[in-house]
Amino acid sequence: MATQLMIEKWLGNVSTTTIGATKAEGGTRANVVKIGGEQGLPFLFQEAAMPNKPVIAFEVWDIPPVDWPDELVKSLGSVVNDPFAWAEKCVSEYKAKILCVRMQGAHPDFGNKSADDSAKFISQLLKKVSVPLIIVGSGDDQKDSQVLPLCCEAAKSERCLVGSAVQENYKTLVGAVLADGHNIIAESPIDINIAKQLNILISDMGLSLDRIVINPTIGALGYGLEYAYSIMERARLAALAGDKTVGSPFICFVGQETWRTKEAMISQKEFPAWGPEAQRGVAWEIVTAAALIQAGADLLVMRHPKAVEKVNKYIGSLMESSL
Amino acid sequence: MALSGLDIYKLLPKTNCRECGFATCLAFAMQLAKKSVSLEKCPYVSEEAKKILEASSQPPIKLITLGTGETKFDVGNEAVMFRHEEKFHHECGIGFIIEDNLKDAEIKVLLNKINQLSFERVGLQLNVNLVALKQNGQAGRFIEALKLVLSSTSLPLVLMSDNVAALRPALELIRDKKPLIYQANKNNFSELAKLAIEFKAVLVVQDTDLDVLSGLAQEINKLGAVDLLLDTGKKSISEKIWDLTQIRRLALKKSNRSFGYPTIVIVEENDPYEEAVEVATYISKYAGVILMKGIEAWESLSLLTLRQNIYTDPQKPLQIEPKLYPVGQAGKSSPVLVTTNFSLSYYTVLSEVEASKIPSYILSVDTEGMSVLTAWAAEKFTPGKISDSLNQFGVADMLSHKNLIMPGYVAMISGEFEDTSGWKITVGPKESAGLPSFLKNVS
Numbered sequence: 001m002a003t004q005l006m007i008e009k010w011l012g013n014v015s016t017t018t019i020g021a022t023k024a025e026g027g028t029r030a031n032v033v034k035i036g037g038e039q040g041l042p043f044l045f046q047e048a049a050m051p052n053k054p055v056i057a058f059e060v061w062d063i064p065p066v067d068w069p070d071e072l073v074k075s076l077g078s079v080v081n082d083p084f085a086w087a088e089k090c091v092s093e094y095k096a097k098i099l100c101v102r103m104q105g106a107h108p109d110f111g112n113k114s115a116d117d118s119a120k121f122i123s124q125l126l127k128k129v130s131v132p133l134i135i136v137g138s139g140d141d142q143k144d145s146q147v148l149p150l151c152c153e154a155a156k157s158e159r160c161l162v163g164s165a166v167q168e169n170y171k172t173l174v175g176a177v178l179a180d181g182h183n184i185i186a187e188s189p190i191d192i193n194i195a196k197q198l199n200i201l202i203s204d205m206g207l208s209l210d211r212i213v214i215n216p217t218i219g220a221l222g223y224g225l226e227y228a229y230s231i232m233e234r235a236r237l238a239a240l241a242g243d244k245t246v247g248s249p250f251i252c253f254v255g256q257e258t259w260r261t262k263e264a265m266i267s268q269k270e271f272p273a274w275g276p277e278a279q280r281g282v283a284w285e286i287v288t289a290a291a292l293i294q295a296g297a298d299l300l301v302m303r304h305p306k307a308v309e310k311v312n313k314y315i316g317s318l319m320e321s322s323l
Numbered sequence: 324m325a326l327s328g329l330d331i332y333k334l335l336p337k338t339n340c341r342e343c344g345f346a347t348c349l350a351f352a353m354q355l356a357k358k359s360v361s362l363e364k365c366p367y368v369s370e371e372a373k374k375i376l377e378a379s380s381q382p383p384i385k386l387i388t389l390g391t392g393e394t395k396f397d398v399g400n401e402a403v404m405f406r407h408e409e410k411f412h413h414e415c416g417i418g419f420i421i422e423d424n425l426k427d428a429e430i431k432v433l434l435n436k437i438n439q440l441s442f443e444r445v446g447l448q449l450n451v452n453l454v455a456l457k458q459n460g461q462a463g464r465f466i467e468a469l470k471l472v473l474s475s476t477s478l479p480l481v482l483m484s485d486n487v488a489a490l491r492p493a494l495e496l497i498r499d500k501k502p503l504i505y506q507a508n509k510n511n512f513s514e515l516a517k518l519a520i521e522f523k524a525v526l527v528v529q530d531t532d533l534d535v536l537s538g539l540a541q542e543i544n545k546l547g548a549v550d551l552l553l554d555t556g557k558k559s560i561s562e563k564i565w566d567l568t569q570i571r572r573l574a575l576k577k578s579n580r581s582f583g584y585p586t587i588v589i590v591e592e593n594d595p596y597e598e599a600v601e602v603a604t605y606i607s608k609y610a611g612v613i614l615m616k617g618i619e620a621w622e623s624l625s626l627l628t629l630r631q632n633i634y635t636d637p638q639k640p641l642q643i644e645p646k647l648y649p650v651g652q653a654g655k656s657s658p659v660l661v662t663t664n665f666s667l668s669y670y671t672v673l674s675e676v677e678a679s680k681i682p683s684y685i686l687s688v689d690t691e692g693m694s695v696l697t698a699w700a701a702e703k704f705t706p707g708k709i710s711d712s713l714n715q716f717g718v719a720d721m722l723s724h725k726n727l728i729m730p731g732y733v734a735m736i737s738g739e740f741e742d743t744s745g746w747k748i749t750v751g752p753k754e755s756a757g758l759p760s761f762l763k764n765v766s
Contacts, residue, residue, distance in 0.1 A: 003534050003579070006572040043561040044568060189696075221625060222444065223667065224694070226632040229607075230407040237405070260754065262674070263624065270678075273439065275620035283599055283625040290603040291629055294564075310596040314560075321561045 010240035015210040020132025021159035030130035035298040036249030058090040063105035100134035107138035119150035149176035187215040220257035232295040255303030328356040334372035390479025398611040399585035416612040418453025423468035445666040449627040455481035462489035494522040516548040529554040537581035585611025641666035642692030651682035655723040663690040679759035706740035
């Protein structure tokens with residue numbers, strides 16, 4: 001007797017967000033990146049289409065990295081001392097299709113660059129590289145609400161992804177994103193209700209849902225990964241059941257969370273039983289990424305070139321049978 | 324799958340004789356559905372009804388035990404597709420494949436490495452579970468290699484061979500140790516089923532086609548081998564995700580008994596990073612047992628940590644007993660650090676305090692297992708709560724000072740706490756990694 005397979009049919013789907021604008025679309029990017037659009041759970045191609053594969057964005061800073069472990073800095077080489085060279089290396093050598101630039105230098109504790117200087121940096125970066133950009137703030141809310149609107153303006157019509165909007169502070173950024181034709185990252189603290197609420201608030205201001213990408217706030221492997229994992233699964237199931245307000249693609253800051261864990265950083269000398277830190281850190285970043293990809297991650301911001309290479313290969317083999 | 328009260332009612336005599344103690348058969352059926360009475364209370368129930376009801380009370384995915392003694396472990400008995408629906412119950416077993424054509428010395432090196440793979444994380448021990456010996460040549464060599472394996476591991480074993488001439492003497496060596504035989508297929512299943520029954524072993528059933536696989540599992544079950552694991556063979560990662568998802572769905576949602584067993588996946592990938600992402604995928608997506616090659620500590624540590632994360636009960640975060648914990652030779656003048664009773668918070672702080680080598684106290688406040696910021700937002704980590712803990716554990720009496728170190732993320736409650744409690748606050752770093760240098764400066 002033939003086994004009756006269980007095929008899930010979903011009413012809803014994830015919205016598709018396009019990052020980057022080509023010349024024909026009013027921008028200057030050489031390529032665009034599309035994320036989202038899933039019609040079912042990840043990689044179950046026999047029951048639901050997954051039109052866009054998960055994408056990795058290399059993380060670069062507008063200043064040389066601060067507090068990054070030696071192994072990570074070593075893997076990128078001396079280019080990290082020159083943000084433009086760093087960004088260019090990601091594109092030319094590591095074949096990045098999209099970059100995530102963090103305006104860390106604007107933070108009061110990290111140089112306190114002015115909003116004007118930050119905007120200038122973005123203008124120059126757009127000339128140096130031709131891939132689409134994700135632009136994120138320094139983490140200082142007050143400063144970011146001055147810096148990000150000017151960065152948005154500097155990148156007008158380039159259809160960047162800019163973040164992050166949070167529940168307590170979203171209006172300024174939404175306004176800037178609307179005015180200059182970008183997409184927005186909506187960040188919620190591992191809470192599906194806040195994610196939904198924030199998406200509604202943002203779309204009420206006139207930014208359509210397909211221009212929102214949810215940052216569910218992840219923890220690294222061993223540091224609360226499972227909370228984000230389940231929030232993402234719940235949100236995705238709700239979206240597939242038809243709730244458009246949580247049907248945005250997910251962005252996960254994998255590198256940022258991984259490279260502050262003890263397991264990714266501490267030397268083998270101090271913890272002989274854990275093996276060499278060079279491989280351990282990479283493993284920590286790729287296992288974090290793999291689990292989140294299975295939970296539905298669409299865009300992963302990562303740091304280590306080896307980890308990016310391996311996860312890209314993994315995504316490639318996952319997508320093979322979709323053809 | 325559990326039957327509803329009405330389903331059960333249809334199987335009862337419907338005479339309303341009241342001998343069970345309930346007014347009607349329907350009332351009795353409703354209680355049966357809730358499992359609050361036993362079917363034995365009904366003296367008139369038919370044999371057929373009994374059978375159906377017993378079958379329905381079995382778990383949809385069979386619980387399988389591998390190994391004996393301290394290293395034995397269970398897989399299966401899972402109840403949900405997504406961990407947030409309830410939880411994933413039994414951590415998947417992780418084991419390592421050893422080829423029998425390696426030299427004895429090489430096998431010993433591998434076994435020694437496997438024996439080192441045990442890590443403490445958030446107060447729990449993370450362990451690997453299985454050693455799998457794979458036959459590549461003569462039966463004699465397989466037995467020799469098995470003896471070597473037995474002499475240096477107490478982990479449950481997997482015999483990877485489809486050769487009865489090798490399996491029988493091997494099983495005789497590990498009689499009653501509940502090993503796993505890998506694997507029975509449509510060509511050899513009746514012989515292997517006999518061996519599995521005779522030696523009380525668990526048998527892997529393999530076919531790449533789900534139809535054939537379910538037919539085989541049924542046949543083998545009829546022969547009397549009932550402890551099985553299912554394998555759909557070598558495929559691409561997304562095809563494996565499809566198979567594992569279908570098997571779990573069919574068992575849970577269609578009560579398809581021939582898929583009601585845990586699964587096993589073999590990962591044969593030489594690059595350890597590529598192996599790690601693949602294993603990570605199957606840990607997340609329903610594998611019951613995973614056999615792999617890479618035995619590097621860094622690889623195992625990351626995979627065992629993922630397994631711990633995925634199998635944590637989402638309703639009950641790992642937590643520790645709230646109390647005052649001395650670290651090192653803490654005395655009257657030692658610093659006191661305040662944190663929550665969320666395991667991850669406590670153990671992260673603990674490892675940094677230990678690294679600083681400065682004897683200290685850690686006050687673990689009862690936040691019902693929430694982390695610092697979550698607990699603060701939920702008002703479980705308030706000045707009042709912290710004061711209560713200080714009083715409850717008699718902290719003031721154990722010290723010659725009244726200073727507390729507060730996590731950097733909740734600096735905002737320091738003022739109110741100082742005003743209401745009479746203690747002085749020093750705001751510590753936001754990340755516990757900053758604690759060693761912080762402690763050196765304050766002391």
